[in-house]
Every structure is written in C-alpha cells, then in structure tokens.
Amino acid sequence: MSKVFPGQRKISAPLATRAIFFIAGMTIGLWAALVPFVQQRTGAEAHQLGGLLLCLGAGSLVSMSGSGPLIGRFGCRAVILAASALFCLLLPVLATANTLWLLGCALFIFGMGMGLTDVAMNVQAAMVEQMSGRPLMSGFHCLWSIGGVAGSAGSALLFSAGFSPLAGTLVAIIITALVLLLLAPGLLKVGNHDTATTPTRSGFRPGLTLILLALMTMLSFLAEGAVIDWSGIFMTTERGLDVRNAGWGFAVFSVAMSLLRFSGDFVVQRLGRKAVLVGGGILAMAGYLLVVLAPGWLLSLCGFAVIGIGAANIVPVLVTLAGQDKSLPVNMSVAMVTTLGYFGVLGGPALLGWIAHYSNLYVAFTLLAVSFGLIALAGLKLRYQDDRDNGHSGQKSIVEK
Template sequence: MALTRARTSTFAFFALNGFVLGMWVVHIPEILDRTGADKAQLGYLLLLMGGTALVGMQVGGRWIDKLGSRPVTVTAGLILSAALIGPALATSVTALAAALAVLGAANGIVDVAQNAQAVEVERAYRRPIISAFHAFFSLGGLAASLVGGLLIAADTDIRLTLGGAAVLGVAVTLVARPGLMRSQPVAPTRADIKRAPWTARVILLSLLAFVLLLSEGVAYDWSTVHLHDSLGASKTVAAWAFGAFSVTMTVVRLLADRIVGRIGAAAYVQRAALVGGAGLLGAALAPNPTTAIVAWAVFGIGLAGCVPQFFSAAGNIDPAASGTYLARVTGTGYLGLLAGPAVIGILTNWVSLTTAFTVPIIGCVLAGLLAPRALRRPA
C-alpha cells in the first residue's frame, strides 16, 4: 500500500512539472506582449531560464544526497508552483528575466529530485517503471495546452490563470507529499565525493542522454518548420507533425516499462534508438506531408522510452550518491535539449534543413550501438 502511494505521489509530481511548464509555454505570446519583449530577447530569456535550470539540477543533486529526495522534491515543487505567478505579473523585460530565473532554477531542482524519487520507487518495485513517470510529465504538458488554450480563448486574465495554476500546484504538492518515499540520506564526506567520480560509464550515460535529448529538442522546434518550409504544408497540417510525435511519445512511455522488463534496458534502447533514427531519416526523405507526419510519429516511438533508462541507470550506480549522478546525467541531457534546436538552426546557414537532420540521426545510431555498454548491469 505504501509503495503504491509512493508511485502515485511521484506520478503527481511529474504531471505537475509538465503542467507548470506547459502553462508557461502556452502563455508566452501574451507574456511577450505584456512585457514588450521581442523574439530576440525571448531567445536570451529562454537561455537564462535554461542556465538557471542547469544550476538548479547540480545544487539539487547535492541536496538530495544530503537530505533525501522527498524534502527536496516537496520544497522545489512548492517554489516551482509559486514561481509560475512571476511571469504573469512581469510588466518589463527585466522583471520577466528575474521571474524566469527563479522558475528555471526551481524546475531544475524538481527535475532531478522527482527522478531521484522515481529511481527509489522503481528500486523498491524491483521492476522497470520509470518510463511511466515521464509519460505523466507529457500528460501534464498536454493538460496545460488544453486548459491554457481554453482559458486564452475565453480571454481570461493571465494573472488569474497562472495564479490559479500556482494554487493548484501548491495543493497537489501538499496532497502528494505524504505518499513520497522516505530515503535515508548520508551526510556527504570526502569518501563520498571520491565515491562519485566521473567514470567512463557516467560519461557515456551523460553523452547518450545528451544526443537523444538533442534529437528530442529537434522534434520540438523543427518538426512543424520541416513540414511547412520543406514540404509546403499549411501551418495547420504542419502542427500535426509535432502532435503525432507527442502522442506516440506519451503512449510508448506508458508501455515501455513492460518491454524493458522483458528484454532489459540495454536491449530496449539498442533497438528503440535505431527505430528513432530510422523515423527521422524517413521524415528527412519524405516526399509529402502525410509520409512525414507518419515518420515523425515513428521518431517519437523510438525516442520515448530511451532517456528514462539512462536516468534509472545513473540513479542506481551508487544509492549514496544517487542525486549527484542523476544531476550529472540529467544536466548533460538537458544541455542537449537546449542545444539541439540551435545546432540545427546554425547548420541551416550552410545546408538544407533535411540535411541538418543528419546530426540527430547519427546521434540515434550511436545511442543504439553504445547502449549495451552504457546500460550494462555491474557485477
């Protein structure tokens, strides 16, 4: 019963994280109008938010090893929820920058803390369950797009909308808190620090998380552009590419744990990453929008359950340093998520968009080839 409650509570935090970030994303256009920020400034603001998230991940990892994942998850969840009000109240670019810095840092801490809690719950279950947690993050984002879209259509004041979402987030955090697992933190010592080195396996896990999240980032920012600019699809049809990718990502994350339980994480990622690479190659070579949409859906099928396996492996390298290792792998992966769209954009100065897709395709192939070594079970 307690284990079921822990799993349900962790689901709630992943969904909350996706919902909070989704509510920010769907209101970006209105927030830009309120603050007077242009698209170039938005780029810098998103970079600032990503930078503070990376810092939050590293700080959160150390706190988790010292205090346990439960108090860090709850505290960061409360701060993240409350921080959602900041962008709604901002009336200048400076105020928005300050609000996003706080939102990004809180999100970084929540990200690593909820994954640490997920690893602990999975360890207690003694079977793969981590992909399902990430599916709830996707479901939270989907809920935000639906709720946020309806409220925007109803011309609801953004301060009321994000304020209500913040109150909901605080309520969910407090309700879910009692069910979280209590870990037994160990005060960090010099011996602990020495016990958490950047080993070859940690580096490999981090690099593979980087290339696969880089690929995921490409889907977020370039799938619709690909259909619209390269294949001449309307903006409405172009949006279906990302929709197809998102749906398959969510559905497969709900199913991936069962497959991993049967064939193992290494075999799963080995096959799935290659499927992802084949899907993106199909999108790059697609002769029409319909074929491209199917290919982007296949890309989502391939990527969906891969990265959670790297997080699980990192959290199980050494339970006494779970937060530190998770922070390293999630932080490096997050860099890939940020870098992916930028890398493709830079490459399009010299080659076509579909040719630039070669970078994530190669990344998927490398992940498939190297997954057995990265996800091997230590003796």
C-alpha cells in the same frame, strides 16, 4: 519481501512520484500558454523573447548543477517541496510582470525551481523504481507528458472562458498545493541509498559508464528537441505544407511518444532494457531517415511518428541505468545525466540551426539519425541489471529508521 519506502506512511511512493511528474509537466504547459500574453504585455521582439527564454534555461542549469549535493543532504521530499514553493511564488509574477528586466529575473528564479524539481523527481523515480523491483520509469515520464498537455490545454480553456493569466496561474497553484499537501508523505526523506553517508565528500568520480550514459542522454534530448524546434520549418520549407499545418510533425511525434511511454514499463518488463534502448535507437534513426528520404509530406509525418515511437523510452531507460550506476550515489548520478541532457535541449536547436545555415536541414536531420544510431551501438556495450535478475533492480528496500 516487504518494501518500505523512506518517509512513506499511508501514501504510495510511486503515486506521489507520478503526481510530481504530472505537476512539473503541468507547470511547463502553463508557462507555454503564458508566453503569448508575455509578448503582448511587454511588446517584446523575437530576440528579446529569446533572451527571456534563455534566462529560464540558465536558471535551470544553475540549479541542476548544484542539485545533487542538495538532494543528498536534505532528501527528495524537502527539495521537491521547496522547489515547488519557489515556482508557485513566481507564477503570478510571470502572469503580471510588464517589464523585461523583472520578467528576466523571475524566469531565472522560476527556472531554478523547475531545474531542482526535474532532478529531484528523477532521483525519487530512480530510487522508487529500484526499491519496487519492477520497471516504472517510463510511466513516470509519461505523466510529465500528460501534465504538459493538461497545463497547456487547461490554460487555453480557462483563458477562452474569460480567465485572466493571473487567475489561470492561481488555479494551477491551488492544484499544486492540494496535490503536494495530500501526497507529500509519499516523497522520500532521503536522497540516496546510502543514508549513513553524505554525498558531498571528496573521492566521488563518475565512472566511464556513467559518462557514456550522460552523453547518450544529451544526444537523445538534442534529437528530441530538434522535432520541437525544427519539424515545423522542415515540413513547410522542404515538404510544402502551409504554415497553418506546420505543427503536425510535432503533434504526431508527441502522440506516438506519449502512447509508447504509457506502455513503456510493460515493454521494458517483457523485453528488457537492452532491447528497448537498442531497438529504440534503431527505430528513431529509421524515423529520421524516413523524414529525410520520403518523397512527400505524408511519409515525412510517418517518420516523425516513428521517431516518437523509438525515442519514447530511451531517456527513461538511461535515467534508470544512471540510478543503478555504482560510481556515484544515485542523487549525484541522476543529477549528472539530467543536467547534461538539458544542455542538449538548450544547445541542440542552435547547433542544428548553424548546421542548416551552412548546409541544409537534410544534413542536420541526417546527423540526428546518426546520433540515434550511436545510441543504439552504445546500448549494445552497456551492462544491464535486468539481464541478470529478470528486470528487478539492485536496491531491495530502505527501511526508515
């Protein structure tokens, strides 16, 4: 059977999808490298910097909330290109602005571009995976992680070589423009499988399965985000590591997650999505319990690695399942899942801080172990298309008319 992707000519749709995930990760990595320059240039205090980061998150949530209908009307290609142009225009502002109000406005709009890109590329990924007939989602998300490393490490090398923040952002913009120019034909012109309808009409209601998938995604993002924000504090305050070594918990988590995502599509094809989701939840739960119960820092580091192994392919599988859900068009279902997941990323660290304040980090991390246990239990109750057709997803192809 010939598989034809909408808008695809000589450019591979999977290749274009991987490129967009890489670009999105690279942009976030670049922003992470710019944060110290922003603080130095503006003299922002910690609470002011937190407010700026909140502007970024708020912009992302605003655009994500309305992204589904936009993608359905204009298609993945148009939304991704417009959003990419938006954050490319804002990068030089982030690199040079020296007032907090200008940075706040720029970060809000930058966040809108990143939010639109995040949803649109996941819709593109879900459709391409379904039409290809084989697991691809973990590989797409792996490219986001690789892009993040490339953006942060590449920026650090450029800045160390004497490049200014503005020059570094211009390099990133040139790379983004070249990639989009070459690979844009591989992006899908449509935003859902039902090209004859517009997904903004009334009557669409998320089914219970889709709501469950969204809640599972939120829990997974919350528990993953906890490693970013709280692993260093846990390793220094509870395990006695020097503050200079505080980043090792997140480092081993990230390496383990990247390696497992790199091989995730093969694992899904061999074991099925149910085994990956349930087994991943159990492993991540065990990892958090090991972090909490380990008598020393070395075993706690091993626990963070186990969390990365278990959590690596949970979100990619959940996005795939959301794209297969029939209660909403794919652009709406993926937007719902990714948006609620982003709520977990933004609200999770604050919630854990509140829990730790009134108890301790042991209690907070134990609750995160429970959250992965709930994901595993919910995974047992879901229905999987790959249980019926050996990993081949439901949509066969969409022929460009």
